[in-house]
Amino acid sequence: MRQKNMLIPTLRNVGAEAEMVSHRLMLRAGMIRQLAAGVYTYLPLAYRTLRKVEQIVREEMDRIGAQELLLPAINPAELWQESGRWDDYGPELIHFQDRHERDFLLGPTHEEVITDLVRNEVNSYKKLPMTLYQIQTKYRDERRPRSGLLRGREFLMKDAYSFHVDWESLDKTYRDMYQAYIRIFTRLGLDFRAVEADSGAMGGEENHEFMVLSDSGEDTLALCSSCQYAANVETAKVGRDETKAPDMAEVPKPEKLSTPGASTIDEVIQMLDKQPEQLIKSLLFTVDGDPVLVLVRGDHEVNEIKVKQALGAETCHLADDQTVNRVTGAPTGFAGPLGLKEAVRVVADHAVYEMAEAVTGANEADAHLLHVAPGRDFQVDLYADIRTVQEGDACPHCGEPIRFAKGIEVGHVFKLGTRYSDSMNATFLDQEGKEGRLIMGCYGIGISRLVAATVEQSHDDNGIIWPVGAAPYHVHLIAVNLKDETQSRLADQLYERLRADGVEVLYDNRQDRAGVKFKDSDLLGIPLRITVGKTAAEGKVEYKFRRSGKSGTLTTEELIKKLPDLLNRADQQQ
């Protein structure tokens, strides 16, 4: 393409509202423009990159036998009422009514539509397993869209759904997908990890998130410093040594102390001159409607997801103040396991078991108890791993220390099981003519987010550095001075030749000074730059890799011969 008439409105600077590197660089490179909060126009360069990424995803999906289709973005409310998600998804659904006042929504994901399709069209085990996917715009009314393409309200996503007669079949497709994802992110040259994750509102069983490592990521990952263990901190397990029963023979009886106004761990340790790990933090949760007292060590944090899992519950959240008052007889901040007004279930973290004595709330305003011995002074109904992992904790697999890293979630694979086939009655007939419930998996990749994540991970002070796989063009051809007849003719010839050879080349034929072209070229981040300049008279041009900065001079014939080789080297760091 000749750059002169292309819509590539580069900017020297952008406003302070764009904070994320990818957001700033994509604005500056003339790739995206914001239309509304979380809604962006993809200009020609961004659209090319988007299609490049799409194509990689498509190839890897096709390779594992997935079939591409396109589902409607507009969904009737009935389908979502049937699955129960019309209410569950809540205000995040963008919905509207048509002229007949029928409810519709713009799909944030497509389990309902695909399940409806498959239950109608696939009735026999002979067709199974089957994997279908689409690449489509999704709509989510995020409470707070932010960070440019990383968290939009309209975004491009690849979503795949698999259907099976049994779990073994799902396991196989899940593994295939997992490998396909690894190939996709590897082809994009990304530094990423597959981590164990929580399935959230999607429901279902085993699942992994694919995280691009980046300090600007919203998710925190717990990575083992020694083995392969990797998990989202939301769900990461806490490893522990062999549990040792504490010796509490010498522990005196509980003693009440006045602690006026000390309702937080910090205030209590200040007042009593204790360390946080000598306290038991007691929090009242409402779990499936019932109050449950949850105990963790003072320096630990309760993990609601784990509490929910440990109790096999559907819902779990901190109890409101009234409930706390009723159950403990005290304002929030003074709860403890001794002397509750109501008998409630008590769940404690493993670390609590190992405490010989502890400070707890006294279930009385402005008072705490000293010398409380778990097991002696109160009973625990269930000990479980219910705290959030901390940096330095033992890895649950090998015991080595866990370290944290930040990541951007670009993919997620789920084993859904029968979550949707149950609620939507999706069945098939097996070999014996008996009806079976379809077992499902679903697998997403945020395509537009992936583009932004690539920029987050691949840039320098001068601009974007595209991996060849995602680059909008492979070669940026620059004529230094178009008024120089020799340069201009050589550049034109080279452009036509490259084009004829099928090379994806962007030709900067603008009547600008060299400095402007070089600056823009760095900003756009095309992997290989070819400059036609001073040496044009000798029939020579210069090449330069955007990533490594390495350069050289070649005749045009040599260049054309070596171009495939040069492009192979373009992603190299050195």
Next chain:
RNA sequence: CGGGGUGUGGCUCAGCUUGGUAGAGCGCCUCGUUCGGGACGAGGAGGCCGCAGGUUCAAAUCCUGUCACCCCGACCA
């Protein structure tokens, strides 16, 4: 949803406290010089100051409302 902030040529911003002719840099157009890392000179186009009310002789500026956008938090996947 709570807290904070910002809306002024295409872009980045000043002007607002203390009301009185709407500004700068970049970009854009024309001419000339320049031409390998965001050139220089001269001339020019372009803005009902987010919107609606109000106060005032007079509002970008003060008041009220409203909308949009950004940031932090909560929430959610």
